[in-house]
Amino acid sequence: MNDKNINDILEQVVKNVIEQLGCENTQTTSKVTSCESIPIELSARHAHLSEADALELFGHPLTPVRELSQPSQFLCEERVRLIGPKGVMDNVAVLGPARASSQIEMSKTDARTLGIDAPVRQSGDISGTPGIILASQTGIVGLEEGVIVAARHIHMSPEDAKRFGLADQDKVSVHLDTERPITLNGVLIRVDEAFKLAMHIDPDEGNCAGWNKSVSGRIEGC
Numbered sequence: 001m002n003d004k005n006i007n008d009i010l011e012q013v014v015k016n017v018i019e020q021l022g023c024e025n026t027q028t029t030s031k032v033t034s035c036e037s038i039p040i041e042l043s044a045r046h047a048h049l050s051e052a053d054a055l056e057l058f059g060h061p062l063t064p065v066r067e068l069s070q071p072s073q074f075l076c077e078e079r080v081r082l083i084g085p086k087g088v089m090d091n092v093a094v095l096g097p098a099r100a101s102s103q104i105e106m107s108k109t110d111a112r113t114l115g116i117d118a119p120v121r122q123s124g125d126i127s128g129t130p131g132i133i134l135a136s137q138t139g140i141v142g143l144e145e146g147v148i149v150a151a152r153h154i155h156m157s158p159e160d161a162k163r164f165g166l167a168d169q170d171k172v173s174v175h176l177d178t179e180r181p182i183t184l185n186g187v188l189i190r191v192d193e194a195f196k197l198a199m200h201i202d203p204d205e206g207n208c209a210g211w212n213k214s215v216s217g218r219i220e221g222c
């Protein structure tokens with residue numbers, strides 16, 4: 001039996017074990033070609049609203065107050081109340097611009113507090129997700145779906161992706177060298193002309209890792 005046969009068998013055994021454990025092999029196998037550090041930003045609970053839902057809630061379109069780190073994204077003056085079966089959260093940030101469908105992003109801890117079984121999904125992938133009630137001072141909207149826990153991800157421009165040797169929808173592991181060092185697996189690569197290099201995690205992940213604003217990450221395998 002030559003080395004190639006042994007490697008093939010090993011690969012198959014590992015694949016079988018992973019399947020039996022019910023785990024996904026989420027890592028990209030290709031070599032990462034840059035070890036440059038990636039800024040890590042914490043994404044707290046927020047709402048993206050459709051134009052129709054914004055009008056229903058506020059009686060007018062969304063009002064930008066501050067630019068966010070990703071180009072053309074902004075924080076709005078408007079805020080919403082989230083109402084779930086088990087709890088309520090007030091003063092929740094609304095991010096613009098308006099989207100085709102409303103989407104509420106929260107941590108697993110938030111979801112538990114509200115009594116909503118929110119799945120981990122990529123932004124925009126809301127089909128079959130739980131709904132929620134949104135309220136403002138003047139309006140109320142019931143969403144039939146749209147509540148997600150955003151999958152940890154890295155925004156990259158096509159130039160960044162080229163440098164790292166990665167492509168849209170690849171998954172990588174990212175090491176955070178903090179006072180509570182951790183490696184986050186299954187980090188989704190998202191590539192778009194409009195994106196600026198940054199990794200987004202939620203407060204559960206941030207607290208777990210001992211995150212602060214100066215923390216950066218390094219993709220494993222470089």
Ligand SMILES: [Zn+2]
Nearest residue numbers: 043153155200
């Ligand atoms: Zn993001």
